Amino acid sequence: MEVLNFRSDTQTLPTEEMLDAIRYAQLGDDVYGEDPTVARLEALAAEKMGMEAALLVASGTMGNLVSLMTHASGPGEALLVDPSSHIFRNEGGGLASIAGYFPIPISSRHGKLDPDEVAASVYEPDIHYPTPHLLCLENSHNRSGGRVTPLDLHKKLCSTARQHGLAIHLDGARIFNAAVAAGVGVSEYAAEVDSIQFCLSKGLSCPVGSMIAGSAEFIEKARFHRKRIGGGMRQAGVIAAAGIVALETMIDRLRDDHANARLLAEGLNTIPGLNVPMDAVETNIINVDHTGTGLSTQAVISKLNEVGVIVSPRAPTAIRMVTCRHTGEPEVTEALARIKQALQ
Ligand SMILES: Cc1ncc(COP(=O)(O)O)c(C=O)c1O
Structure with missing residues (x-):
């Protein structure tokens, strides 16, 4: 039985074109700034974001951490962050x-922050309070089920942050999903923030890698912090080569993942005990409420595993399913049939 893996878009495998690009990539030592393929990817990423410069990092987590280290000017400085954010x-x-x-x-509510709450969270200077200097955003928002902050709200949040003297970091691990779903260019989101992290290794199908983009000055400092935490990579062109293919060819197809997520959600809603509010399905992630089955999250997952369908827990009431290029319409149809059989 073929296993149908809906656990995450991080499970995507590189395309044949990526593997060819990796095989023939021109390489050098990137710690010395001598890998031409990394340089091409960083220039391309900066151009896509409409920012001055970009930096290749090993993962989304490293991209966020290096960005925060670059923003921070001393221990104990405060930032505003959604507790349900990655x-x-x-x-x-x-x-x-x-x-x-x-x-x-x-x-956040449904993955969206409220500008008024951002404003209210910046206290007047007082010796009792830590002063926030940074606002962290996440778009699309993983835990809420891939919800998208629309561009107008994003602009409002960023202008509120600016009025209160905050810098802004955007965790855009899936910013291309958000931009495709919102029907706007990704650079329109990036234009409002000081730094953005986005992942090559999720729906874009690269085996590894994320990018940070920002001003030339920010990226120069970020390069130092990346090195400090051991993230200076040598012939990293083997990673960058796949990233170039991703940015050149894999963005528009994300709409297929979104369409397949809707198809999956519609089908799941016909299975007794499962519920997905359709207005919550904006990108490629869906949280499926299973309370109607009367089963625990682990019991649901075990039943699905028995029929070869892999999902993630969102205990205690839901499971998470994510579509990617390996889970197209045929796999969705097959998964729905198996889930129905497993839960009946
Ligand atoms: C919103 C968000 N940010 C950051 C990350 C971290 O990416 P990585 O797994 O590459 O460290 C993830 C991973 O799923 C994510 O969903």
């Missing part, structure tokens, strides 16, 4: 333990 929940607390930030939580 930076807060899923990065080992690096924002505090390595970058030295004190996090001030500001909760």
Whole structure:
């Protein structure tokens, strides 16, 4: 039985074109700034974002951490961050333990922050309070099920942050999904922020790699911080070669992943005990409420595993399913049939 893997878009494998590009990439020592393929990818990434410069890093987590280290000017400085964001929940607390930030939580609803709450979270200077200097955003928002902050709200959040003297970092691990879903250019989101991290290794199908983009000055400092944490890579053109293919050929097809997520959600809603609000399906991630089955999250996952469908937990009430280029319409149709059989 073929396993149908809906766990994450991080499970994507490189395309044949990527493997060819890796095989024939021109290489050099990137710590000496001598890898021409890395230089091409960084120039291309900066151009796509409409920013001055970009930097290749090993992962999204490293991209966020290096960005925060670059923004920070001393231990105990505060940042505003959504407690359901990846930076807060899923990065080992690096924002505090390595970058030295004190996090001030500001909760999102359906993955979106409220500009008024951003404003209210910046206290007047007072010796009792840490002063926030940075706002962290995440778009699309993983934990809420790939929800998109629309460009007008993004602009409002960023202008509010600016009025209160905050710099802005955007965790855009899936910013291309957000931009494709919102029908706007990714550079329109990037134009509002000081730094953005985006992943090559998710829906864009690269085997490894993420990018940070920002001003030339920011990226120069980020290069130093990347090296400090051991992220200077030598013949990194083998990673960059796939990244170039991703940025040149893999962005527009993300709309197929979004369409397949909708198809999957519609089908799941016909299975007794499962529920996905359709207005929550904006990109390639769906949170499926299973409370109607009367089963625990682990029990649902085990039943699906038995029929060869792999998903992630969103305990205690939901599972998460993510579409990618390996889970097209045929795989969605087959998964729906198997899930129905497993839960009946
Ligand atoms: C929103 C978000 N940011 C950052 C990351 C971290 O990326 P990586 O797994 O490459 O460290 C992820 C990974 O899923 C993510 O969903």
